[in-house]
Amino acid sequence: MALLSKPNSAGLLLAAVAGASQAGNEVNLQQPVTTIAAQIYDMHTLMLVICLVIFIAVFGVMFYSVYAHRKSKGAVAAQFHENTTVEILWTVIPIFILLGMAWPATKTIIAMKDTSNSDITVKATGYQWKWGYDYIKGEGEGIQFYSSLKTPQEQIHNQAAKGEHYLLEVDNPLVVPVGKKIRVLTTASDVIHAWWVPAFGVKQDAIPGFIRDTWFKADKVGVYRGNCAELCGKEHGFMPIEVHVVAPEQYAAWVSEQKKKSAAAVEDSGKTFTLDELKARGEKVYATNCVACHQANGKGVPPTFPPLDGSKVVLGPKGGQIETVLNGVQRDGKQTAMAAWGKQLSDADIAAVVTYTRNTWGNATGEVVQPADVRAARGGVAPAAQAAAGAGGMPAKIYFDTGKAELPGDAQAAIKAALDYLAAHADAKVDITGYTDKSGSLDKNLELAKERAKAVREALTGAGVAEQRINMKPPATITGSGADKDARRVEINPAG
Numbered sequence: 001m002a003l004l005s006k007p008n009s010a011g012l013l014l015a016a017v018a019g020a021s022q023a024g025n026e027v028n029l030q031q032p033v034t035t036i037a038a039q040i041y042d043m044h045t046l047m048l049v050i051c052l053v054i055f056i057a058v059f060g061v062m063f064y065s066v067y068a069h070r071k072s073k074g075a076v077a078a079q080f081h082e083n084t085t086v087e088i089l090w091t092v093i094p095i096f097i098l099l100g101m102a103w104p105a106t107k108t109i110i111a112m113k114d115t116s117n118s119d120i121t122v123k124a125t126g127y128q129w130k131w132g133y134d135y136i137k138g139e140g141e142g143i144q145f146y147s148s149l150k151t152p153q154e155q156i157h158n159q160a161a162k163g164e165h166y167l168l169e170v171d172n173p174l175v176v177p178v179g180k181k182i183r184v185l186t187t188a189s190d191v192i193h194a195w196w197v198p199a200f201g202v203k204q205d206a207i208p209g210f211i212r213d214t215w216f217k218a219d220k221v222g223v224y225r226g227n228c229a230e231l232c233g234k235e236h237g238f239m240p241i242e243v244h245v246v247a248p249e250q251y252a253a254w255v256s257e258q259k260k261k262s263a264a265a266v267e268d269s270g271k272t273f274t275l276d277e278l279k280a281r282g283e284k285v286y287a288t289n290c291v292a293c294h295q296a297n298g299k300g301v302p303p304t305f306p307p308l309d310g311s312k313v314v315l316g317p318k319g320g321q322i323e324t325v326l327n328g329v330q331r332d333g334k335q336t337a338m339a340a341w342g343k344q345l346s347d348a349d350i351a352a353v354v355t356y357t358r359n360t361w362g363n364a365t366g367e368v369v370q371p372a373d374v375r376a377a378r379g380g381v382a383p384a385a386q387a388a389a390g391a392g393g394m395p396a397k398i399y400f401d402t403g404k405a406e407l408p409g410d411a412q413a414a415i416k417a418a419l420d421y422l423a424a425h426a427d428a429k430v431d432i433t434g435y436t437d438k439s440g441s442l443d444k445n446l447e448l449a450k451e452r453a454k455a456v457r458e459a460l461t462g463a464g465v466a467e468q469r470i471n472m473k474p475p476a477t478i479t480g481s482g483a484d485k486d487a488r489r490v491e492i493n494p495a496g
Helices: 035-068 084-112 248-269 275-289 318-327 347-358 371-378 383-391 409-424 442-462
Strands: 120-127 130-137 144-147 174-177 182-188 193-197 202-206 212-216 222-228 240-246 396-399 430-436 470-472 489-494
Touching: 035 084, 120 174, 120 193, 120 202, 174 248, 182 193, 182 202, 193 240, 202 212, 240 248, 248 347, 248 371, 275 347, 318 347, 318 371, 347 371, 396 409, 409 430, 409 442, 409 489, 430 442, 442 470, 442 489
Parallel strands: 120 182, 174 240, 430 470
Antiparallel strands: 120 130, 130 144, 182 212, 193 202, 193 222, 222 240, 396 489, 430 489
């Protein structure tokens, strides 16, 4: 499915023309599969028709006048000044034309912003250069994964024939059920990205430090593809989006499978692997996450992305390399250009990729890094353990009454989930984050979010949790009204 040329930030309303479709050389927008996309498609056609009518009318009159009133026929130019009727007409007629164009555009823009009453809420986080998805409400709540480019490097470097979905395929697509309203919260961890799927009529910027939202409801089962639509850096063109819209029963089966994978990740974090097992797994992790910057041969792209083959960090103490991979910094505190992979990869995956790089190319340390080594470097708290907590009640959410900071009556279940997590992880901490909507005074809403977070902290400390095990995070603003319970919640998450 071909993509449109990049539209502007007005939400695709003024998108120009599409690239040639795979079915032929037809130039048009992608076939819409949502109500909003259909409205955009119809409005695009309407605007073109209006422009065509104006073009024909204006140039028709102009060419007729040039032909019928030319000097060779003896035409004499009329001498007049300030015709009130003409001035009224050329003012009133454009006003009606603009109103006729603005009415459907306004209706569509308002509908695009109505994210209320969603069935499933997914947070899409942009990274250089991949997407992270968190299912935070509805069926599948608690599922987390990262979605990276799947196109082989051989195709990218012209060493193999291009595939059917070249640069538009991912390893872990977003999966949603057909006919359900999906709210997408967008944010970013580094630079501005944009979540754009043309067939859905969706394009929303993902901005670090902010959460914005959009929505779609696909009416047809299928695979739909898009891209990051902001120039986000070196690998901008290698950051696709792939969404699988499936039948409800298929979605339920996928959710069950993801839960099993989370359990398997927990099990892997406690395993001891052989060198060969770690190298085989590490090669896959490297190909997915590291090869774009450090290259398949480990030579890197100096000076920004240094070579790993013969690297002092890779051949040095394994603790130093683990820390660099986890946090993107070296032991001396020097910041590197590398992402902090500790937030994206499990203990087992980091152990595997570190072992792989220390025993590949010209590197032959013979050393094995186990998941336990990575867990120790984290301070004892691993993403795998966090995933297990998610399946057992974490992140815990408490929904407050509108305008109130007192704990609601149903808060005990969330408090118990946090207590159970802390009891099961002796060295773990939790993050408490209050959320607020954008209605009314932002300052008052943020203060209310802080008060709600403090009420949750007091409930935990009152139950015997030491204050040093609780991190109070700044309030987070999300789009929503006071009637949206997600806009007035407090979340308790495993720290990390």
